[in-house]
Amino acid sequence: MSKLTFENVSRYYGETCAVADLNLTVSDGEFLTLLGPSGCGKTTSLRMVSGFVEPTSGRIFIGDADITNVLPEKRSIGLVFQNYALFPHMTVGENVTFGLKMAKVGKAEQETRLKEALKLVQLEGLVDRMPRELSGGQQQRVALARSLILRPNVLLLDEPFGALDKQLRDYMRAELRALQIELGITTIFVTHDQDEAMSMSDRICIMNHGHVNQIGTPEEVYRTPANKFIAEFMGQSNILPANIVGSGGKMVTIRVAGATLEIDAPSYMDSEQPEVLIRPERISLQPPKGTGAKAKVIDKQYFGSLIEYAVESQDGTTLSVTAATNNSNHEPSEGDMVMLDIDASAVFVLPQREASHRP
Amino acid sequence: MKANKRSMTLLLPALVLYLITFTAPLVVLLVLSFGRFDKSITTLGFHLDGYIKFFEPTYLRVFFDTFFISVYITFFCLILSFPVAILMRRVQPFMKNIILFCVISPLLTSIIVRNSAWMLVLGNQGIINQFADYIGLNDVLRDMGLISRFAGLPLMNNVFGVVLGTVHVYLPFMVLPIYASLSAINPSIEESARNLGASSMQLFRNITWPLSLPGVIAGCTLVFILSMGLYVTPVIMGGNKVVTIPMIITGLVRDRYNWPTASAFSVMLLITILFTVYVSRLLQRSVKV
Amino acid sequence: MLFIVNALIFIFIFAPLVIVVIQSFTNENHMGFPPESYGVRWYAYVMTDDDWQNSFMNSLIVASIVAPLSMIIGGMAALGLDRSDFRGKQAVFSYLIAPMVLPHIVLGMALFRIGLFLDTSEGFTLNATDSLWFYVVAHTTITIPYAIITIGASLQTLDRNLEEAAQILGASYFKTIFFITIPLIKSGLIGAFIFSFIISFDEFIVTYFLATFNQTLPIQIYSTLMFQLEPSIASISTLMLALTALLTLVLMSRGQLVSFGKIIK
Numbered sequence: 014m015s016k017l018t019f020e021n022v023s024r025y026y027g028e029t030c031a032v033a034d035l036n037l038t039v040s041d042g043e044f045l046t047l048l049g050p051s052g053c054g055k056t057t058s059l060r061m062v063s064g065f066v067e068p069t070s071g072r073i074f075i076g077d078a079d080i081t082n083v084l085p086e087k088r089s090i091g092l093v094f095q096n097y098a099l100f101p102h103m104t105v106g107e108n109v110t111f112g113l114k115m116a117k118v119g120k121a122e123q124e125t126r127l128k129e130a131l132k133l134v135q136l137e138g139l140v141d142r143m144p145r146e147l148s149g150g151q152q153q154r155v156a157l158a159r160s161l162i163l164r165p166n167v168l169l170l171d172e173p174f175g176a177l178d179k180q181l182r183d184y185m186r187a188e189l190r191a192l193q194i195e196l197g198i199t200t201i202f203v204t205h206d207q208d209e210a211m212s213m214s215d216r217i218c219i220m221n222h223g224h225v226n227q228i229g230t231p232e233e234v235y236r237t238p239a240n241k242f243i244a245e246f247m248g249q250s251n252i253l254p255a256n257i258v259g260s261g262g263k264m265v266t267i268r269v270a271g272a273t274l275e276i277d278a279p280s281y282m283d284s285e286q287p288e289v290l291i292r293p294e295r296i297s298l299q300p301p302k303g304t305g306a307k308a309k310v311i312d313k314q315y316f317g318s319l320i321e322y323a324v325e326s327q328d329g330t331t332l333s334v335t336a337a338t339n340n341s342n343h344e345p346s347e348g349d350m351v352m353l354d355i356d357a358s359a360v361f362v363l364p365q366r367e368a369s370h371r372p
Numbered sequence: 373m374k375a376n377k378r379s380m381t382l383l384l385p386a387l388v389l390y391l392i393t394f395t396a397p398l399v400v401l402l403v404l405s406f407g408r409f410d411k412s413i414t415t416l417g418f419h420l421d422g423y424i425k426f427f428e429p430t431y432l433r434v435f436f437d438t439f440f441i442s443v444y445i446t447f448f449c450l451i452l453s454f455p456v457a458i459l460m461r462r463v464q465p466f467m468k469n470i471i472l473f474c475v476i477s478p479l480l481t482s483i484i485v486r487n488s489a490w491m492l493v494l495g496n497q498g499i500i501n502q503f504a505d506y507i508g509l510n511d512v513l514r515d516m517g518l519i520s521r522f523a524g525l526p527l528m529n530n531v532f533g534v535v536l537g538t539v540h541v542y543l544p545f546m547v548l549p550i551y552a553s554l555s556a557i558n559p560s561i562e563e564s565a566r567n568l569g570a571s572s573m574q575l576f577r578n579i580t581w582p583l584s585l586p587g588v589i590a591g592c593t594l595v596f597i598l599s600m601g602l603y604v605t606p607v608i609m610g611g612n613k614v615v616t617i618p619m620i621i622t623g624l625v626r627d628r629y630n631w632p633t634a635s636a637f638s639v640m641l642l643i644t645i646l647f648t649v650y651v652s653r654l655l656q657r658s659v660k661v
Numbered sequence: 662m663l664f665i666v667n668a669l670i671f672i673f674i675f676a677p678l679v680i681v682v683i684q685s686f687t688n689e690n691h692m693g694f695p696p697e698s699y700g701v702r703w704y705a706y707v708m709t710d711d712d713w714q715n716s717f718m719n720s721l722i723v724a725s726i727v728a729p730l731s732m733i734i735g736g737m738a739a740l741g742l743d744r745s746d747f748r749g750k751q752a753v754f755s756y757l758i759a760p761m762v763l764p765h766i767v768l769g770m771a772l773f774r775i776g777l778f779l780d781t782s783e784g785f786t787l788n789a790t791d792s793l794w795f796y797v798v799a800h801t802t803i804t805i806p807y808a809i810i811t812i813g814a815s816l817q818t819l820d821r822n823l824e825e826a827a828q829i830l831g832a833s834y835f836k837t838i839f840f841i842t843i844p845l846i847k848s849g850l851i852g853a854f855i856f857s858f859i860i861s862f863d864e865f866i867v868t869y870f871l872a873t874f875n876q877t878l879p880i881q882i883y884s885t886l887m888f889q890l891e892p893s894i895a896s897i898s899t900l901m902l903a904l905t906a907l908l909t910l911v912l913m914s915r916g917q918l919v920s921f922g923k924i925i926k
Contacts, residue, residue, distance in 0.1 A: 063829055085828045092829045098822035102844045112830035163830065375744065378834055382741030385734045386757055386805060393802040394760060397771030404774065452673075455666040462663075469913070477909045478674055482863035484879045485898040488886055489677035492684055492692060495890070499680065499694045540674065601764025603866050608886065618766045625770050625870070638767045645764065
């Protein structure tokens with residue numbers, strides 16, 4: 014197993030830039046997710062690692078070895094495709110041992126390693142099935158076994174859950190992550206689904222328009238996004254204009270949505286009217302008593318375990334608020350007046366410049 | 373990329389073969405067409421003898437005969453193709469495959485076989501004439517002086533026979549493009565037109581026909597080009613009574629070794645075909661807008 | 662109404678062929694419908710007659726060489742076109758399928774001229790005209806476009822991820838083609854083989870220019886036909902029909918008739 018390094022990697026298609034000056038190191042055994050909307054450059058980056066796309070400039074290393082100009086078949090990389098790409102004319106066994114056959118591994122060893130690999134993904138007994146006879150989840154395991162049997166240095170996963178239904182997806186997610194930790198294999202996972210990214214990754218690398226916007230742990234990118242794009246991309250958000258009304262020492266006082274809050278002063282504060290991020294679950298709605306910011310419930314949607322409200326504050330700002338459904342919470346109805354209770358520690362001042370920000 | 377270069381080398385065998393068996397022969401033909409044929413000897417050079425001959429009234433007439441026979445063939449193919457294509461669109465997939473089989477399988481049958489089959493049907497001793505003899509129709513016609521004493525109904529050895537035989541051969545080339553165009557039409561368009569009270573004729577004139585035009589143009593071009601270059605059917609079905617440009621060319625080469633004239637005629641045939649393709653492209657573009 | 666019109670059209674398409682088949686079983690000396698007596702004497706004749714046997718064998722030999730040759734060369738070209746990207750690719754494609762629209766009479770006489778040149782040129786006299794090897798060369802040129810289109814259609818439905826998967830598992834470019842691509846486009850290859858075989862077996866005009874004594878079946882039929890309408894023609898035609906129908910059925914079972922439709926587009 015080894016680390017993977019992108020060094021100033023760019024890829025242009027004619028004038029169009031797919032990936033711009035990518036610098037990234039995936040540590041040995043790390044699970045790193047490339048996350049972003051379609052066309053952000055994540056797939057191109059993955060294909061540069063697998064060798065199907067050549068970087069226009071820059072170098073890619075596995076461990077200390079420069080693989081930029083190595084043919085795909087010589088890279089020792091595992092790749093699981095979105096549609097699994099199982100060979101339809103071969104049995105499960107033939108699929109899984111295909112790589113060993115190409116490497117001219119002896120028959121006896123092929124058998125042993127096939128058994129091991131199938132055991133690893135819990136597919137013993139399906140050796141002679143054809144891919145079309147398998148369920149989606151089973152097909153994915155075959156694809157995984159086919160890659161892992163070669164003991165690759167790096168495992169690449171290209172949206173591998175896209176074709177599964179939701180329940181199976183959650184299950185396979187946990188299973189894959191457990192397997193990855195067990196094997197300690199360096200893994201790059203490409204997805205556009207932020208839930209998948211957050212639940213599985215050691216670190217997430219968020220890309221947009223070919224540029225890396227932020228690299229960090231799931232918690233970091235969720236709580237302290239580097240810019241508005243990430244804040245909006247990572248789950249539901251309220252991004253609100255705020256006014257700085259006072260500052261003292263390490264704290265500043267801001268007014269947002271009619272509420273006055275004292276928060277930690279960020280180091281990069283460069284505007285008197287910054288935008289702040291408040292996640293909907295960090296606001297709670299209280300009965301309209303006392304002096305806090307008042308708002309009116311203009312919409313209420315019930316989702317079983319939680320309720321989503323849209324409320325309009327007195328200064329005309331619309332906020333979304335989510336609350337867990339439990340008996341102890343105040344549950345106002347549409348049209349009710351409420352008081353906004355905003356957790357000051359949950360207010361995050363967004364950096365104004367689009368510059369990459371690494372906490 | 374490396375793979376790209378490797379893939380390009382896969383084109384080499386075909387390109388090399390074509391160089392020898394396709395490009396070189398055509399270049400030779402072009403060169404020969406400017407040669408001169410005198411006392412059975414061909415001399416190369418830059419002469420327009422062959423081309424001038426093409427414009428002599430005798431040959432120009434043969435050219436226009438060939439042209440109009442091809443037009444008739446194209447026209448009748450078109451008329452016969454539409455019902456088949458419309459039916460293919462209406463039936464279930466299983467029936468559609470059967471029709472497709474029926475349409476394509478004759479295409480894979482030798483032209484010679486199909487033309488000789490027509491001889492059995494249309495010839496003087498063919499089925500139709502035997503039947504006409506049997507019911508006495510031919511005797512009546514002979515008494516009226518409409519057909520000669522020893523012949524039957526003139527069903528072949530004339531333009532009719534050639535057109536009929538060729539339509540039989542090239543019908544699939546018309547059905548398939550028209551069907552392809554028709555199947556691209558969203559059925560809901562027709563249904564909503566019906567809903568709005570369009571009659572069958574109105575539906576055909578205003579919806580089916582305009583939308584099938586790309587297929588019609590493609591099919592007509594193909595059938596016309598193929599008809600212009602066809603040799604064997606005019607010979608078998610025309611029985612020396614019909615003369616076309618390919619027959620002239622073949623005769624010049626096989627019987628007289630008059631390469632310059634034959635080559636010049638071939639070049640003129642190719643020019644006609646290229647012009648047809650050009651017109652067809654223009655038409656395709658105009659219906660697409 | 663539509664059904665009646667179609668019924669008539671299909672009678673028009675098939676009636677002559679049915680009549681040929683019935684006629685082929687005549688026991689008479691001459692054609693006549695319906696035959697006065699039935700038998701297989703004309704089948705016995707065409708199967709034992711030297712001329713018919715020779716021309717049949719010639720056609721069979723030529724088509725049997727043309728079919729694999731065209732499949733391989735056309736398959737390589739189709740793969741090359743599908744996998745590469747360069748300026749003028751569309752032009753190369755048009756060039757490679759041009760023999761389809763070029764009148765075969767023109768190609769036939771031009772190839773005849775080349776053949777005569779090879780026959781007589783000093784130093785490397787090759788005996789091209791009237792030789793089977795030259796028929797093979799000519800027919801291969803005619804059939805390659807059909808092979809390219811049939812195989813090209815197969816390649817377009819092939820999931821490219823499968824080839825990338827093989828490569829990343831360590832298969833080289835050629836191993837990928839051998840283990841993945843070829844097995845997965847098998848239907849297209851079989852289609853190309855059969856189309857090429859049938860087209861070569863039926864080919865008339867080009868061979869007509871090249872042949873003098875070494876006749877193929879269509880030419881033998883033609884020259885017999887020009888001489889007299891003998892029942893042997895019906896018998897040999899029926900045999901050819903049977904062979905073609907059989908091969909067409911194989912094509913249909915492989916879903917390749919549809920790709921023939923694509924050829925015509």
